[in-house]
Amino acid sequence: MAPHIMWPLRFVLPQSLSPRPAxxxxxxxxxYDNLGGRKNLPGTETINLDRSxxxxxxxxxxxxxxxxxxxxxxxxxxxxxxVVLNAMDAAARGARIETRTQLTQAQNENGEWIATLETKxxxxxxxxxxxxxxxxxPWVDKVLGRIGRSNNNRGVRLVKGSHMILPRLxxxxxxxxxxxxxxxIVFAIPxxxxxxxIGTTDEPWxxxxxxxxxxxxxxxxxxxxxxxxxxxxxxxxxIVWSYAGxxxxxxxxxxxxxxxxxxxxxxxxKPEKTRAPLLSIFGGKITTYRKLxxxxxxxxxxxxxxxxxxxxxxxxLPGGNLPGQDFDRFVADLSSRWPAMPSKLLRRLARAYxxxxxxxxxxxxxxxxxxxxxxxxxxxxxxxYLFAAEWARTAEDILYRRSKLGLHVPPGTETEIDAxxxxx
Numbered sequence: 001m002a003p004h005i006m007w008p009l010r011f012v013l014p015q016s017l018s019p020r021p022a023x024x025x026x027x028x029x030x031x032y033d034n035l036g037g038r039k040n041l042p043g044t045e046t047i048n049l050d051r052s053x054x055x056x057x058x059x060x061x062x063x064x065x066x067x068x069x070x071x072x073x074x075x076x077x078x079x080x081x082x083v084v085l086n087a088m089d090a091a092a093r094g095a096r097i098e099t100r101t102q103l104t105q106a107q108n109e110n111g112e113w114i115a116t117l118e119t120k121x122x123x124x125x126x127x128x129x130x131x132x133x134x135x136x137x138p139w140v141d142k143v144l145g146r147i148g149r150s151n152n153n154r155g156v157r158l159v160k161g162s163h164m165i166l167p168r169l170x171x172x173x174x175x176x177x178x179x180x181x182x183x184x185i186v187f188a189i190p191x192x193x194x195x196x197x198i199g200t201t202d203e204p205w206x207x208x209x210x211x212x213x214x215x216x217x218x219x220x221x222x223x224x225x226x227x228x229x230x231x232x233x234x235x236x237x238x239i240v241w242s243y244a245g246x247x248x249x250x251x252x253x254x255x256x257x258x259x260x261x262x263x264x265x266x267x268x269x270k271p272e273k274t275r276a277p278l279l280s281i282f283g284g285k286i287t288t289y290r291k292l293x294x295x296x297x298x299x300x301x302x303x304x305x306x307x308x309x310x311x312x313x314x315x316x317l318p319g320g321n322l323p324g325q326d327f328d329r330f331v332a333d334l335s336s337r338w339p340a341m342p343s344k345l346l347r348r349l350a351r352a353y354x355x356x357x358x359x360x361x362x363x364x365x366x367x368x369x370x371x372x373x374x375x376x377x378x379x380x381x382x383x384x385y386l387f388a389a390e391w392a393r394t395a396e397d398i399l400y401r402r403s404k405l406g407l408h409v410p411p412g413t414e415t416e417i418d419a420x421x422x423x424x
Contacts, residue, residue, distance in 0.1 A: 011071065105147065159246070167196070396414065
């Protein structure tokens with residue numbers, strides 16, 4: 001599907017500070033291995049952290065030993081790239097992608113929707129639609145209000161999850177799953193080569209979703225978790241960057257944020273005489289997004305019977321058609337075609353864009369042929385590609401939404417990129 005932005009990741013689960021007994025954790029991992037459908041990933045194993053590379057960087061605990069840990073497999077995905085690639089794929093198949101555009105209202109008229117759209121620049125226009133799909137995530141209830149639909153039976157519960165980025169805490173390409181006394185889980189994951197990603201939290205959120213940011217309480221909680229497990233002590237001043245997101249979870253009235261279901265619910269209002277159909281999506285998560293979409297299409301097909309059957313399971317996303325689905329082989333191919341290009345640059349482009357990297361490299365022979373270097377190997381040719389193919393319009397789009405190069409470029413780069421974008 002997209003092997004350039006997804007890869008296996010091993011998670012080390014130290015047991016010495018676990019609030020759960022070892023047998024319970026092992027039973028859960030046994031079920032995970034055998035019921036999760038992860039046939040291509042290595043199974044769970046038990047390691048001694050005092051004798052395994054998986055224990056390097058961890059703080060000795062009881063009796064000055066690190067004790068044992070379970071190691072299990074999961075997958076990592078570059079989530080921002082996954083979202084953009086889905087939009088690119090839809091556009092290639094005929095969809096019109098309207099970025100920086102909001103729906104301000106919609107109303108029924110003779111069995112159709114008349115929707116009013118407004119761009120960030122203030123341009124307003126109306127479009128007609130036979131059906132609306134409300135997939136606005138944390139804004140799903142807000143959209144329902146704008147289209148004159150009150151929904152007493154369904155709703156979302158907003159839960160904030162915050163992360164912080166630190167200088168690398170340990171060597172190795174494995175992640176850690178850290179268990180806290182309150183029974184919540186925090187992950188430590190290798191990030192962008194030079195850093196460690198720490199997260200996440202579960203905090204109820206009632207404000208505007210776009211205003212979410214990490215709180216001091218969350219910073220203190222995550223720092224305390226790191227210092228409980230790792231030899232390298234940290235303080236809030238060590239944080240390189242942080243971000244927060246809002247999970248639009250289906251409101252199942254659970255007592256606390258951590259217990260809210262991660263399942264999704266589809267609410268379908270079928271067409272009736274003069275009433276146009278509406279599909280609203282509550283909850284869900286990115287790991288099941290494709291299955292959710294297939295489920296949504298089953299309802300959409302009731303309105304558009306020629307929609308066809310599900311087909312996305314075996315179809316690559318843009319850039320995902322790597323020869324043999326082999327990422328390292330593809331990087332080697334790029335190196336043979338562009339031998340004068342730095343291997344680090346080629347690997348980064350391959351990881352971000354897959355086979356689409358060929359468009360960026362084009363007829364270039366050496367880095368200078370790619371135009372101005374804005375830092376961290378980000379050249380003008382890449383910016384122009386992101387502008388033309390991925391709707392990037394600001395430096396923030398490029399440095400944090402299409403990549404995480406903002407962690408690597410020197411100060412002042414955002415201003416330089418915005419100035420360059422203004423010329424395109």
